Amino acid sequence: MRQFFTHQFYLGKFFLSSVFFLLATVQVWTQEAYEAVVFQNVAVFNGSTNKVLANQHVLIKGNQIAVISATPINVTPKTKVIDGTGKTLIPGLIDVHVHMVFGSLTMRDMMMPDVKPEDLYKKVFVESEKMVLQGFTSVRDVGGPIFDLKKAIDNGVAKGPRIWPSGAMISQTAGHGDLRSPEERSRRFFGPISRAENFGATFIADGRDEVLTAVRENLRFGASQIKLMAGGGTSSAYDPVDVTQYTFDEMRAAVESAEDWGTYVTVHAYTPRAIERAIKAGVKCIEHGQLLDEKTMRLIKKNKVWLSTQNLVSDTPDMDPLRREKRKPVIDGQETLWPLAKKMKVQLAWGTDFLFEPWLNEERNQYLLKLKKWFTPYEILKMATYDNGRLLALSGNRSPYKGKIGVIEVGALADLLLVDGNPLEDIDLIAQPENNFWVIMKDGQLVKNKFAVDGK
Ligand SMILES: [Zn+2]
16 A cells, blocks of 8 residues: 555445445346357467467356367357457456455545545446456455455456455554544554554554454455555655554464465565565565565575566656655656566566546556566566466465466466457557456456457
């Protein structure tokens, strides 16, 4: 999370479940009846190999890839046949750093005095559907009130990607996730919990005991990994970017608790000091990292830790001058971070981290293409499918969806995009999902089928 809640919420608690129940009565996602789907004469990029296999036939049964064959597959009358001539089948895209709820709203939305939760959630639904129509079939949500939205999507009430949820982010007092407004005082000394905590955005937890409770509370609600704030942020009012957050023992407590549930802790951290402490405590993934040095990168490599990072831009329409100033070293840092990480062959994952700037959601695909500066089309596609999929798999048994993700192989989950052309030759095809993604399949279901609309 990069940005900060500098103002109080006027909302009170969301009562999300009842909101989704209301919306469920107006939004129902109906499906065409078919037993199986076959993509005929299609080129295949499997997510990990630097080539496209021409003239393949791919059969989907249920939510899995059942057959991949160079010879035509016999079909029953109830099989939906899709002619993939001239098109390429690739795994669904994955964004491993999103905040589904807060990425759909502006600060102004949150602060409106008489705003209704259902109005806010309509916006979240719209952005969530947009995301899957951009070809993003899976995301990792790294902080926010996510469980009800995830449930609504998984139950077919809302459209959207598969979500690997972290739940509320966990922060020390005065840390990057301490989202209190100036007049809100510490719960420990003054009583009531803060609005942002009540809202499910964050846990302010100090000391081993509170950290353990916060981690376990998230796990209880189905968190697939735990997100901790290990250092300062670029736009927050109270925590300078250079500060280190959480003692070794507090961080270790989170790691122990996550590992007991077979999953891992990922941390928000920019500086070498914060990253080194996190790695020593057993953290398995670093979010951001734009201020790290070569020594820290070696530590990441040696410990097989994931580096999950982004391409930030220096300026967006609503950015205040203080934030722009604080962000500058991070923007400069990413220019060396990406090529260094590539050179040292660390486990790299890509995400967007849009927050309170919903207009940026339109640019998700273009943000992926910013990697062209350092990576080949193959490397970019592999990162957004196979590599990001491997990071999702780090959740082990806490992964909410059983089966392989980010690959096209027999037995893998059927999350697929049918691209008009060959994205390994022309990666810019990814930038225009509306025109170029003819089919979007998630969990074996046709989320989009341009053939049905346009013919051809
Ligand atoms: Zn974030």
